[in-house]
Amino acid sequence: MTWSARLEVGRGSFRVAATLDGATPLLGLIGPNGAGKSTLLRALLGVDSAAVGRVVIKTRVCQDSEQGLWVPVEARRMAYVPQGLGLFPHLRVEDNLAFGLPRDAVSRERLRDALERFELGALRRRFPHQLSGGEQQRVALARALMREPDLLLLDEPMSQLDAPTRRSVRAWLAEQLSARDLATVMVSHDRRDFEPFDPPLVVLEGGRITQRGRLQALEQDPVSDFVREFVGS
C-alpha cells in the first residue's frame, strides 16, 4: 500500500467521511454532483482545516488528528489539478510550469526537460488564455507531473474539453501515467477516462462510500441508479 487516508470533513450540515487506499497506482473516485468528491480531494490535499482523520503517503504521515499532526499543503508533496485546471492567468506557460521552483540551474534544467518531454516548447511564451482547451489541459497536467509528487489529485481533469480533444488528452494522460508509477486519485464522470487502466473505483454518494470495485464488478452489481448509469454510459 503506497498511501492511505481516513478522512471526515463537515461542510455546514453536510458531512463527508471516507477511507481510501492506494494499493494500485490509480484510484478512481466517482459519484453524483454534490456527493463530496471535491471536498474529499481538498481534505486530502490539506486545504480544509476542518478535516479530521489520518493521511499517510508512503511512510510519511501527512495528517493524524488524534496526535494533533498536520502537515501543511506545501509540504505534503501532492500535486493538484482542479476542475478549472488552476493555471495562473497572469503567468506565461513556462512560468506556470516553473512556479514555486527555486531560481537556480537545476530548476532551469527541469523546466527545459519538461517543455521537451511534454511537447510544450512551442507554447512556452504564451499566456493560458492564448492556448486551446487541450493545450491548457496538457500544461496543467505537465506542471503537476513534473514535480514528481508522491500523490497526484485530478479533479475531473477533462470535464471542460470537447469530445475529440478529450479523446486525445485521455490517450496522452494514459500514456503519461503508465510511464510512471505514480499514485493518483482521479475524479471523473466518464467511464472512458478509466478504461485504459481499469482501476479500482470508489463510489461516493451523499458523503458516504456506497460501493467499491472495478468497472466489471460495478457493471454486474450496481448498488444504485447512479452506478447503473455510470457503467452504462
Place this chain on the structure above:
Amino acid sequence: MRSDRGLALAAAPMLLLLALPLVGLLAGAQPAAWSSAWEHPLWAPALGLSLRTSVMSVLVIMVLGTPAAWWLSQRDRHPAWQAVVDLPMVLPPAVIGLALLVSMSPDGLLGGASGWVFSTGAVVLAQVVVAAPFYLSPACAAFRRVDVELVWVARSLGLDPVRAFFKVTLPLAAPGLLVGVGMAWARALGEFGATIFVAGNLPGVSQTMPLAIYTVMESSLSVALSLAIALVLCALAVLGLLRALARAWGVS
C-alpha cells in the same frame, strides 16, 4: 434604434447634471485672472500640501487597508464589519471631523495624540478615515474574485500562505486594487468637512486646496475658480495615470 434614442433622452438629464460642474467651471473660467491666481500667496502651499497629504493618505490606506480588505473578503464575515467599512461613507464628513476632534481632545480616546490637532498629521488622519472605504470596497471585491483554487494550487506547488498571497492573490487582484486607489485618492484630494474640523484651516499646515478655494472665494471669485480648475487638472492627471497603469496590467 428608436427605443435607444428614447432611452438616451431619459438618461440625458442625469448625465448633463453630472457634467455640469466640469462644464460650468470651464465656462466660468476667467483666463485674465490666471496670472493673479498664480501669484496668489495661498495657491502654491495649498497645492503642495494637498498633493503631499493625499499621497500620504493613500499610502497609509494601501498599507493598512490591503490586509483589512483581504481579511474581510475571506469567508462570510459578520455584517457588522461591512457596516464599519461603510460608516464613513454614510456619515457627513463634518460629523467625522467632530468625532475625531473629540477623540483627540486631551481626555478623549486618542488623548495621547492631542498634540496632533490642527496639524498636517490631522489632515492625513481625516483623509484616511474618510477615503479608506473607497479603497476597501473595490479591494474586497477584487480579492473575492480571485479563484481560491488558484491559491490552493500555488500552495500545492510549494508556496507558504504568505508567498502564495504575494505571487497569486495580489497580482490577480491588482487591477481592482488600483481602481480603489484611484477612488480613495480622489476622495482624499477633495476632503473638506472632516479636515476643517480636526485640522483647521492654517496656510501651509492644514489648508489643502479645497480649503484654500473656500478661503480665497471670500475675497476673489475669479482666483477661486482658477484654483478649482488647477485641482480638476491635477485629479484628471492622476486618474489618467492610474488608468494607464491598469491597462498595462491587462485590465482597463
